[in-house]
Amino acid sequence: MTLEVTGAVAKSGRMSDTGSLLLGIDLGPSCVTGTLVSPDRGIVACTSHNVGPRRDVAGWAEVDAQTWWQVTCEVIANLLHDAGASGADVVALSVSGTTPAVVVCDADGTPLRRVILQNDVRASQETRELERTLGHLNLLALTGSVLSQQSVAPTILWLSRNEPEIWSRTAFVQGSSDWLSRQFGASLYVEQNWALESGLYDLQLRPLDAIRTAMNITWPALLPVMRSGEIVGEVSARAATSSGLRLGTPIVVGGAEHVLSAFATGLVTTGDALITLGDAGDIFAMSQKLFLDRRLYLDAYPIPGTWLPNGSMATSGSVVRWEQSLFEAVPLPRLDEEARVSRPGALVSLPYFLGETTPLHDAELRGVIAGLHLGTTRGDLHRSFLEGVAYGFKSHVDVFTQGGLVLGDIRVSGAGSRSRLWRQILADILHHDLISISEHPGASYGAAVIAGISIGLISDWSYVEGASELGEIFTPDSENVTIYEERYQQFLQLSLASTPISHSLVRGSE
Numbered sequence: 001m002t003l004e005v006t007g008a009v010a011k012s013g014r015m016s017d018t019g020s021l022l023l024g025i026d027l028g029p030s031c032v033t034g035t036l037v038s039p040d041r042g043i044v045a046c047t048s049h050n051v052g053p054r055r056d057v058a059g060w061a062e063v064d065a066q067t068w069w070q071v072t073c074e075v076i077a078n079l080l081h082d083a084g085a086s087g088a089d090v091v092a093l094s095v096s097g098t099t100p101a102v103v104v105c106d107a108d109g110t111p112l113r114r115v116i117l118q119n120d121v122r123a124s125q126e127t128r129e130l131e132r133t134l135g136h137l138n139l140l141a142l143t144g145s146v147l148s149q150q151s152v153a154p155t156i157l158w159l160s161r162n163e164p165e166i167w168s169r170t171a172f173v174q175g176s177s178d179w180l181s182r183q184f185g186a187s188l189y190v191e192q193n194w195a196l197e198s199g200l201y202d203l204q205l206r207p208l209d210a211i212r213t214a215m216n217i218t219w220p221a222l223l224p225v226m227r228s229g230e231i232v233g234e235v236s237a238r239a240a241t242s243s244g245l246r247l248g249t250p251i252v253v254g255g256a257e258h259v260l261s262a263f264a265t266g267l268v269t270t271g272d273a274l275i276t277l278g279d280a281g282d283i284f285a286m287s288q289k290l291f292l293d294r295r296l297y298l299d300a301y302p303i304p305g306t307w308l309p310n311g312s313m314a315t316s317g318s319v320v321r322w323e324q325s326l327f328e329a330v331p332l333p334r335l336d337e338e339a340r341v342s343r344p345g346a347l348v349s350l351p352y353f354l355g356e357t358t359p360l361h362d363a364e365l366r367g368v369i370a371g372l373h374l375g376t377t378r379g380d381l382h383r384s385f386l387e388g389v390a391y392g393f394k395s396h397v398d399v400f401t402q403g404g405l406v407l408g409d410i411r412v413s414g415a416g417s418r419s420r421l422w423r424q425i426l427a428d429i430l431h432h433d434l435i436s437i438s439e440h441p442g443a444s445y446g447a448a449v450i451a452g453i454s455i456g457l458i459s460d461w462s463y464v465e466g467a468s469e470l471g472e473i474f475t476p477d478s479e480n481v482t483i484y485e486e487r488y489q490q491f492l493q494l495s496l497a498s499t500p501i502s503h504s505l506v507r508g509s510e
Helices: 065-083 124-133 139-143 152-162 164-168 176-184 192-198 209-215 237-243 257-264 317-326 332-340 378-402 420-430 443-454 461-466 478-508
Strands: 021-027 031-038 042-050 090-097 103-105 172-174 231-234 250-256 273-277 281-285 297-300 307-313 348-350 368-370 410-413 434-439 469-474
Touching: 021 065, 021 176, 021 257, 021 443, 031 065, 031 443, 042 065, 042 443, 065 176, 065 237, 090 176, 090 257, 090 443, 103 176, 124 152, 124 209, 152 164, 152 192, 152 209, 172 176, 176 231, 176 237, 176 250, 192 250, 192 297, 250 257, 250 443, 257 281, 257 297, 257 307, 257 443, 273 378, 281 378, 307 378, 317 332, 317 378, 332 378, 332 420, 348 378, 348 478, 368 478, 378 420, 378 478, 410 420, 420 434, 420 469, 420 478, 443 461
Parallel strands: 021 090, 090 250, 273 410, 410 434
Antiparallel strands: 021 031, 031 042, 103 172, 231 250, 273 281, 281 307, 297 307, 348 368, 434 469
């Protein structure tokens, strides 16, 4: 589909160059998105093309890398057509991508198998093994993250055991954006956040030999790490023919999709935060200091010297969709209206319907609804689900606060943010004003801006502040704040008390 974005013109940091366009490409888990940005006019075209992941085995998530390249070329052609431009008008490009995807390539750079995406959980056994083997290492202090199913090392160990012929021919491993940049003509590298989230490099971006040694397998040399904004090559003759771009166009390192998506919403000051209400629930906060906490993830932010500690809850909007399926697809506005007249905190729900990722990192947790009685209404249930997710976000804010990071502006986006009720509940439970984002420019926009900054067409990181179309500001209701403070403490107690029961139920069903 093609989406024309209007009203997204940056307010500051522009240099006059009306004939130059910046290209950003984002490799998401289910689609390829492209954005063309004029430094003076803002977004001039944006289009996306679905590339659904393959799930041939339960728990697997894969995509064909060559399809990424083919679809990217189609996206570029559509963008240029929509903008009334030619490839010669594009003066720099940058790529963001889902992280940390695993692309294994031979010596010629050809992928040897489908890409393993970051939400693939095939290597759970290998993860547990490496946790035991590496128990003597403080991986949080070394890498900024603890070992998890998103780490690359367990996936590599799985490949070496289950696909030894492929692993024996592997010359190097890259991430999604790194591989696509290579197709355009970039040098061999891995992007900083892929390196950090992979667990294979330390915080100084040096290969972490202890992990590779512990795996006891033959390993190709790790690629050099490049930071967001560095120029890593030029569009090659082959890529120019396939994509329609000009030969020699600079290629700039972009970054992880979730990081550049947060950047695109205008997080430019320490404490700026973003909450996204998608199927999962994500929260990001910008920090000028290295923020290490095993309950969260840590990413490098594009602005030099800054970081992006963040969390991702396993469920958010997916709980609401499950609820709608139980109630025979009742529309969300109707559920919201019924919940609006329900008493705040009538029930306490734990939203662990897919286990929980941050801040608990426990796949064996399960959902709980406490306080049910014969007078409970559908509105009470719906409101408790919205409140339960909001309590989960508050637990992340607690982690930020405990680490000395005080949140300033908090923005909220995602499909779930269309619910005015949910936004108000979030404001009440977080006890903080929330700024709605009605138009989110996306990670491909963030990549395009980084390309512009790299080559000097955009002079200031604050350029992104003008791209998001901001909507309503939700202010906490003082009466509800008092109620929710008590319910939040009960939420924490319920979570602690129900954990052993959840574990027993899960293990008893295996």
